[in-house]
Amino acid sequence: MLNREPLRPITDAEVAAYDRDGAVLLTGLFDADWIEVLADAVERDKAEPGPMVRYNTPAGGAGGFFVDFQLWRRWDGARRFALEGPGAAIAARMMGARAVNYYHDHLIVKEPGTPERTPWHHDQPYYPVDGWMVGSIWLPLDPVPKDICVEYIAGSHHWGRWFAPQYFKQGNPELRVTDDRFEPIPDFQAERGRHRLLSWELAIGDCIFFHGLAVHGAPGNPSPQGRRRAYASRWLGEDARYGERSGQISPPIDGHGLRPGDPMDCPLFPRVWPRD
Ligand SMILES: O=C(O)CCC(=O)C(=O)O
Structure with a gap:
């Protein structure tokens, strides 16, 4: 069943954990059929990637760290997920938003x-979004x-700091995008012991909801078994505005016609909540 609403109500405690921590595990919100539909879109995309694809594993390297964007513009299952899936209701509840627009998708395999x-x-520093x-x-x-x-x-997400964005590929070159708020990102891997880190085991149907300013990173997938797709x-509430940026934003979505200060509402970033 492709559920349109989350499979269970999201609790006040889960919303409070998101507000406090910037990231929260939400178990059992998606029917396994959504996972199959998305997995089909992902396999199609891996075989025929979009124009923003990034291969973050060096040529000949082990495994494969594959990144692509905007599957929802090319593959029907991803489009249905964006426009008809439970994500809009989840985002509205978690962000306390009256209105939600779909911003983009980001596949990380x-x-x-x-x-x-x-x-x-x-x-959020990667985005032209305030x-x-x-x-x-x-x-x-x-x-x-x-x-x-x-x-x-x-x-x-409550630090009030904006760290300069970097590409995910080896060596992590910085994107050439500027904003007065940006500062170099500290070596959080070296100082990880100084922070409270959150991570979870996830089953099919579970997800993590996290804030655009929540600092995060992920290990590789070194085991010879098990993919990690x-x-x-990405979802935006009614206070999101198109922000002035110069340089390389990511993903580089253009053709939207928005100007600084505009609400993030246009056919490329469609209104998905409330539902019609
Ligand atoms: O899946 C990953 O390895 C990273 C995910 C991530 O950075 C993101 O969703 O913003």
């Missing part, structure tokens, strides 16, 4: 044997043991 980490970062209601659903398409789950620094979707 780590094939078995992938050593590369996802570097520490937070998402506002507080910026949230993601990180939905794995494979069961995720805790030791390869994304890790979040609890409370980091994650379908992340």
Whole structure:
């Protein structure tokens, strides 16, 4: 069953944990049929990637760290997920939003044997988006043991800091995008012992909801068994505005026609909540 609403109510305690920590595990919200539908879109995309694809494993390297965006614009299952799935209701509830627009999707696959980490970062500095209601659903398409789950620094979304974005590929070159708020990102891997880190084991149908300013990073997937396919979707509440940026935003979505200060509402970022 492709559920349109979450399979169970989201509790006040889960919303409070999100507000406090910036990331929370939400168990059992998606029917397994959604995972199959998305997995089909993912396999199609891997065979025929989009124009923003990134291969983050060096040529000839073990495993494969594959990243792509905007599957929902090309593959029917991902489109249905964005427009008809329970994500809109989840995002509205978690962000306390009256209205939600779909921003984009971000596929992150780590094939078995992938050593590369996802570097520490937070998402909103990559986007030309200002506002507080910026949230993601990180939905794995494979069961995720805790030791390869994304890790979040609890409370980091409240720091009021914006770290300069970096590419995920080896060496982590910075994107050439500027904003007065940006500062170089500290070496959170070296100082991980100084923070409260959150990560979980996830079963099929579970997801993590996290804030656009929550600092996170992820281990590789070094085990020879088990893929780690994650379908992340980005959702914006009514306070999100198109922000002035110069340089390389990511993903580089253009053709929307928005100007600085505009609500993030247009056919490329469609209104998905409330439902018609
Ligand atoms: O899945 C990962 O390795 C990282 C996910 C991530 O960085 C994101 O969804 O923003």
